[in-house]
Amino acid sequence: MSIWVLEALKGVGRLLVQPLFYYGIALALVIGWRRVKRERSYFSIRVYNMFHESKLFWRSGLVAGGILSLAAVAIGIVLPRDAISMIALVTIAIGLTMQMRLLSPAYTMGLVFFIVSILANDKETAPALTRFFPELSETNMAALAILL
Numbered sequence: 001m002s003i004w005v006l007e008a009l010k011g012v013g014r015l016l017v018q019p020l021f022y023y024g025i026a027l028a029l030v031i032g033w034r035r036v037k038r039e040r041s042y043f044s045i046r047v048y049n050m051f052h053e054s055k056l057f058w059r060s061g062l063v064a065g066g067i068l069s070l071a072a073v074a075i076g077i078v079l080p081r082d083a084i085s086m087i088a089l090v091t092i093a094i095g096l097t098m099q100m101r102l103l104s105p106a107y108t109m110g111l112v113f114f115i116v117s118i119l120a121n122d123k124e125t126a127p128a129l130t131r132f133f134p135e136l137s138e139t140n141m142a143a144l145a146i147l148l
Helices: 002-017 020-043 052-075 081-095 105-119 126-134 141-147
Strands: none
Touching: 020 052, 020 081, 052 141, 081 105, 105 126, 105 141
């Protein structure tokens, strides 16, 4: 039992190390702040508070991510570290547009799927990508498709 508790604490510690975790919180707060400003200019009153997006972020995002992580571990899906880094970079780049609808997994994972399948295996673009992401061409495309 103590091994399970120790591993659970390690998992929480690993979550707190992830930069996308903090980026998601900051993005939800900025989007909420912008929405409140827009609501006040349209209606002269705030409809929802600034933390409305944060509540959705915590409830749906983390629960769905936890379930997906458990399912991926149970099935045995393995992605190289470079593929996970590419997913993080694409998520940050799309998040900078401040359009929450573009952060759908269909767009983020689709763009990563495109980068891995076409750009990482192309003779002209592969040297530039392998310089920063050497294991990207070894990504299992079926695992990416399952995660989509």
